[in-house]
Amino acid sequence: MRFSTRDNTxxxxxxxxxxxxxxxxxxxxxxxxxxxxxxxxxxxxxxTAAASDxxxxxxxxxxxxxxxxxxxxATTTQPAATAPAITDPVTTxxxxxxxxxxxxxxxxxxxxxxxxxxxxxxxxAxxxxxxxxxxxxxxxxxxxxxxxxxxxAxxxxxxxxxxxxxxxxxxxxxxxxTTSTGGTPVALTRHDGTVxxxxxxxxxxxxxxxxxxxxxxxxxxxxVTISNVRIHYNGAGGxxxxxxISAMGADGLKIDHVEVFNAGAPASGAEVNAExxxxxxxxxxGAQISGVTTHDASTGIYLQDSPQALLTGIEGYNARGPxxxxxxxxxxxxxxxxLDTFYTYNxxxxxxxxxxxxxxxxxxxxxxxxxxxGNNSPSGxxxxxxxxxxxxxxxxxxxxxxxxxxxxxxxxNSFDHVRSFDNFNTNAPxxxxxxxxxxxxxxxxxxxxxxxxxQNPANPSNIAYGAGYENxxxxxxxxxxxxxxxxxxxxxHNTFGxx
Numbered sequence: 001m002r003f004s005t006r007d008n009t010x011x012x013x014x015x016x017x018x019x020x021x022x023x024x025x026x027x028x029x030x031x032x033x034x035x036x037x038x039x040x041x042x043x044x045x046x047x048t049a050a051a052s053d054x055x056x057x058x059x060x061x062x063x064x065x066x067x068x069x070x071x072x073x074a075t076t077t078q079p080a081a082t083a084p085a086i087t088d089p090v091t092t093x094x095x096x097x098x099x100x101x102x103x104x105x106x107x108x109x110x111x112x113x114x115x116x117x118x119x120x121x122x123x124x125a126x127x128x129x130x131x132x133x134x135x136x137x138x139x140x141x142x143x144x145x146x147x148x149x150x151x152x153a154x155x156x157x158x159x160x161x162x163x164x165x166x167x168x169x170x171x172x173x174x175x176x177x178t179t180s181t182g183g184t185p186v187a188l189t190r191h192d193g194t195v196x197x198x199x200x201x202x203x204x205x206x207x208x209x210x211x212x213x214x215x216x217x218x219x220x221x222x223x224v225t226i227s228n229v230r231i232h233y234n235g236a237g238g239x240x241x242x243x244x245i246s247a248m249g250a251d252g253l254k255i256d257h258v259e260v261f262n263a264g265a266p267a268s269g270a271e272v273n274a275e276x277x278x279x280x281x282x283x284x285x286g287a288q289i290s291g292v293t294t295h296d297a298s299t300g301i302y303l304q305d306s307p308q309a310l311l312t313g314i315e316g317y318n319a320r321g322p323x324x325x326x327x328x329x330x331x332x333x334x335x336x337x338x339l340d341t342f343y344t345y346n347x348x349x350x351x352x353x354x355x356x357x358x359x360x361x362x363x364x365x366x367x368x369x370x371x372x373x374g375n376n377s378p379s380g381x382x383x384x385x386x387x388x389x390x391x392x393x394x395x396x397x398x399x400x401x402x403x404x405x406x407x408x409x410x411x412x413n414s415f416d417h418v419r420s421f422d423n424f425n426t427n428a429p430x431x432x433x434x435x436x437x438x439x440x441x442x443x444x445x446x447x448x449x450x451x452x453x454x455q456n457p458a459n460p461s462n463i464a465y466g467a468g469y470e471n472x473x474x475x476x477x478x479x480x481x482x483x484x485x486x487x488x489x490x491x492x493h494n495t496f497g498x499x
Contacts, residue, residue: 185497186228197221197250204228207498212240215260218247218284227256230498234276237264243277244294250284257291259496262320265296269430270352271320274298278316281306289314293494296320299327300344303334307362314342315494318351324380326358327351328372335363335388339370343492346374348400349429354380356398364390371491373399376428378435381407381442383415393418397488400424403434406449407442411468411476414448415441421488425458436462443468445475452480 188207197203197218208215208231215231218224224247231244244260247253260278265271278294280302281287287306293315294300300316302325303309311329319327328344331337339357346353356372358381359365365388372382375398382398382405385391389412397419398405405420425438436442438459441449443466457463460482468475 185499187499188228188230197224197226199223201225202227206230208232209235210242211236212238213242214246215243216245218245218250218253220249221247222250223252224250225254225256226258227254229258230496231258231260232263233260234262234264237266239273241273241275243275243280244297245279246277247279247281247284247287250281251286253281253284253287255279255287255289255292257494257496258293259494259498260292260294260297262294262296262298265320268350269320270322271298274321274323276320277302280304281309285309291494293317293496294319297327298323299325299330301329302332303330303337304332306334307336309334309337311337311339312341313492313494314339315492316342316344318347319344319353319356321352321354324354324358325360326355326384327353328356329358331359331362331365331388333361335365337362338366338368340366340368341492342370344370344372344374345491346376348374348376351376352431353377355382355384356380357383359383359385359388359391361387362391363388366392366394367396368392368394369396369492371397371399371489372401372405373488373491375401375403376431377403378428378432379403381405383407384442385410385413389413392416395489397421398423399488401440402428402431402438403436404439404442405454406440406452408444408447408466408468409442411444411446413444414450415452416448416450418449418452419483419486419488420454420457421486422456423454423458425462436465438462439465441478441480442466443474443476443478447476447478450477450479453483453486454480455483455486457482 186205188205190207190209192209194210194213195203195206195208195216197216199220199222201221202225203216204225204227206229208229210231210233212234215233216226216229226245233242233244234240244262245255245258258279262271262276262278265276276298278297278300279289279292281304283305285305285307287303287309289301289309289311291313292301292311295317296319297316298320300319301311301314309331314329316328321327325332327346328342329339344356346356351374353375354377356375357367359367365385367383375382380403382401383393383396384404384407386409389410391408391413393406393413393415395417396415399421401420401423402425405423406415406418408415420440423438423440425434427433438457439462440454440457441452441464443449443464445468447466447468449464454463463480464474464478
């Protein structure tokens with residue numbers, strides 16, 4: 001495509017400088033710290049919540065024997081979490097509490113917890129989020145990677161008053177329909193209070209309720225496995241810290257099939273405590289996290305000084321922020337990590353997002369096979385790299401983005417087979433108008449964008465901009481074209497067989 005200057009270039013330049021300063025101003029971490037050095041997080045402390053005798057199964061032993069009960073949690077309420085003081089400023093949360101559970105009986109069917117939008121419309125930029133359909137029960141977990149695009153690329157863009165585009169009806173990527181199931185229905189045992197893990201523990205088949213503090217807490221506990229667990233944290237609402245799972249210095253952590261609810265989140269809008277994380281990992285390298293769904297968390301998964309993490313099958317709904325970080329996943333000094341197969345949905349009138357996925361001071365991070373639907377921040381991005389190089393994004397769709405879909409603030413990062421649908425340049429509810437004027441791609445020197453496309457752009461003369469774009473030329477590779485008649489990929493869903 002051809003680049004074009006916007007009517008108000010000064011405003012775009014100001015926006016770019018705003019983004020460039022934001023990481024240092026708000027992350028609170030040392031961007032110079034390398035992933036290999038794994039600096040200790042000296043300013044992180046963990047508050048421990050008073051807990052009843054934790055229900056933990058040491059390795060190779062049987063599950064807890066407390067009464068087996070379960071509850072179908074209210075979808076609008078979620079629990080709270082405590083996390084060590086981190087690099088981002090703190091805020092807190094208010095309101096609702098989960099209801100008392102009822103005795104469970106053995107299930108006869110597999111329960112799907114939070115049906116959501118499977119596809120997004122391709123009509124207008126400010127429409128309400130897509131209506132959901134219940135996911136099917138069992139499908140493969142490996143997403144289908146698309147066939148090669150048929151669009152025409154222009155690698156040496158020139159200045160123009162309006163971008164010229166190639167329109168095609170052939171899809172750029174296949175639409176994977178992937179659903180993860182929890183296997184045989186599991187009868188969960190209710191546990192009230194924080195579960196404190198020790199090295200080698202296996203924590204499974206629990207329904208955990210905490211009013212304040214963490215649902216599960218690991219402090220220098222290595223080789224812990226957490227599976228088939230549902231957590232309701234922040235039940236009391238308010239400012240008390242607490243995460244669904246908080247891990248400090250936990251090497252070899254494995255988390256699989258876990259659903260986390262921030263029960264005290266406000267009915268809509270920002271969290272009062274920015275540290276009400278779904279999962280928070282500090283100095284915990286090599287974590288394997290799969291089949292995790294978070295609801296109304298300040299950030300779904302927060303990784304700090306935790307490199308070599310492998311995240312697969314991740315869902316997040318209606319993130320509440322409010323700090324400028326990744327509200328689905330934040331990589332902070334956690335390089336050489338991978339996020340593969342994911343879906344996040346944020347109701348523009350309920351959520352409070354900044355970035356959906358933020359890679360900060362984390363080199364060589366791979367993000368692939370996912371759908372991002374909804375971002376109402378006037379300054380946030382769908383995926384953004386800050387103080388990070390060697391990152392790669394592939395086969396990702398971004399729908400209903402306001403300020404931007406894909407951004408590289410550092411250079412040396414690549415985006416391949418990425419698509420933008422129905423972005424908007426109007427006031428988001430209670431958030432204001434996008435500062436970028438409806439930009440889609442923010443580019444740095446050396447950014448690579450290949451086989452990309454955009455459909456129904458809110459501002460056709462404002463597709464790409466940034467430090468890598470000067471005098472109508474771009475220093476990296478930019479191959480993106482306007483398309484019509486395409487549909488975002490199908491959403492990934494975790495299906496939990498809670499009894």
